[in-house]
Amino acid sequence: MLKAIAAAIFLFSLPQARAAEGREYLGYGRLITNDYLGDLQDRERTGAVSSSRVWGPEWTGALPKEFGELIELRLGVEVLAPANLTRPSAGSRPWAGAVSAGIHTHFKPKDIEYAVGASLYVTGPQTGLGSLQRELHELIGDPPPTDSTLDNQIENGFHPTVLVEVARTIPLGENIGLRPFIEGQAGIETMMRAGFDVTFGSAARDAFLVRDSTSGHRYKVIQNAKTEGYSFVAGADVAYVSDSTFLPENRGYMLTDHRDRVRLGVHWQGKKTSIFYGATWLGKEYEAQPDDQVVGSLRINFSF
Numbered sequence: 347m348l349k350a351i352a353a354a355i356f357l358f359s360l361p362q363a364r365a366a367e368g369r370e371y372l373g374y375g376r377l378i379t380n381d382y383l384g385d386l387q388d389r390e391r392t393g394a395v396s397s398s399r400v401w402g403p404e405w406t407g408a409l410p411k412e413f414g415e416l417i418e419l420r421l422g423v424e425v426l427a428p429a430n431l432t433r434p435s436a437g438s439r440p441w442a443g444a445v446s447a448g449i450h451t452h453f454k455p456k457d458i459e460y461a462v463g464a465s466l467y468v469t470g471p472q473t474g475l476g477s478l479q480r481e482l483h484e485l486i487g488d489p490p491p492t493d494s495t496l497d498n499q500i501e502n503g504f505h506p507t508v509l510v511e512v513a514r515t516i517p518l519g520e521n522i523g524l525r526p527f528i529e530g531q532a533g534i535e536t537m538m539r540a541g542f543d544v545t546f547g548s549a550a551r552d553a554f555l556v557r558d559s560t561s562g563h564r565y566k567v568i569q570n571a572k573t574e575g576y577s578f579v580a581g582a583d584v585a586y587v588s589d590s591t592f593l594p595e596n597r598g599y600m601l602t603d604h605r606d607r608v609r610l611g612v613h614w615q616g617k618k619t620s621i622f623y624g625a626t627w628l629g630k631e632y633e634a635q636p637d638d639q640v641v642g643s644l645r646i647n648f649s650f
Contacts, residue, residue, distance in 0.1 A: 369417070372400045372554075376645060377622075379560045383642025384625055388431070388488065390439060393479075393627055394424040394560040398567045405568050407552030409454035409565040411554050413462070416453065417569065420465065422446040424560060425475055426510035426592055429636050431491040434498075437634035439599075441491060442500040442592045443475030444468065444534065446634065450509070450556070459625075461511040461556070467534040469503030469591060505531025505591055521548050527583075529557075533592045537605070543585020549577035549615040561626040561643045562607045569620060569647075579624070582606070593632050600633040611643070618649045 376397040381387050402416035410416050423445050427436035448465025449552070476496040483490035488507060513527035529539040554568035562583055585605040593599040611624025622645040629638050 368403060369401045369415075370404070372402055372405050372416075373566075373568035374399050375556065375565050377492075377558050377561070377563065377565040377643050378645070379558065379626075379641050379643040381639055383623075383639045383644055384640035387639060389427055389429040390631070391560055391641055392425050392427045394422065394558075396422045396558045396560075396562060396565070398418065398556050398565075400554065400567050404475050405554065407570065409452055409459060409554075411453060411455050413453050413460075414451050416451060418450040418452065418463070420446075420450055420463070420556070421449050422465075422559070423428050423475065423628055425479055427479075427491065428495065431495055432489050434495060435636075437598075439593065439632065439635070440498050440597065441476065442469060443473045443479075444592075445473045445475070446507075446534075448507070448509075452554075452556075457514055457515045459511075459515065461509070461513075463509050463591065465507045465533070466510070467505040467507055467591075468503070469500050469534075471496070471499065472502045472532035477501045481524060500592060500594070503532040503591065507531065518527065521551060521577075522546050529583075529585075535587055535592070537585045537587040538546075539583050539585035541581060541607070543579060545577055545579050547577035547613070548573050549613040549620075550579070551577075558590055558643065561624065561641055562609050562620075563624040563626065563643050566613070566620070566647075567647055569615065571649075574617065576615075579611045579613070580609065582608045587631070590631070602630050602633060602635075604630060605631055620647045621645070 379394045380390050401421045426442040428434035444467050445466045446465045448463050450463025452461050480490040509531045511529040514529050516524045524544050526542045531537050551573050552570040553566050555564035557564050587601050606629035609626040614621045624643045627640050
């Protein structure tokens, strides 16, 4: 765990070191995702938190042209769990906790938008997430994971991961945009993904959004304070996953031949408050998975 903390400190220091070269702090975004906010269950992709901080040149409503001008520091926590925390059935997913820290850059040389980044994922008992979930469940009166469930969790490990997304925003009318994208990732999970997002409304206009890895929703990191109202978003994607640390082949897990997500959400922005809620249907990730699931994602922001 000390290595992960040292890596996070190093990642934090990079954007600040470059501030003297014309880069300034631009914004902060976060997203909480949990299946209690979706189908009220507690299993599989059960909970995650993503947060992003961004440094770069003055924000004008559009990405800079050059690689490295806009830097995003992204931190994340995710818990994955079997359908039954006390008596997992044979073939259920192993309990897993992951903490991540990474740096990404976003740029748009011409009409194509790029997001390129690298992260370090830390897994296993060293994260302390098993104890945290147990304490939270005991606090709210839900059955906590048993010792045997946590003893079978994904092992301690450090997983360097790279991610590249390529997208293009196509205007379809006033305040309507279609954004097809492709994404490649290698590391904690190795996959290729393709999909699209559609946005209707003004609340997300000229804002900067990044994609949450669990739900696929894009959350605001830089807001345009001049726009108020609603934006409705919809999207879907499909991925081919060749390898997953969370579902190891040496434990007998067989991945599905494709992994699907379908999502709907709404952004609302007032003068000093903004809210996002989105729901995502997640298809099965492994052949023995009992069912698909729906997770909910939430962000509430107050400006004082």
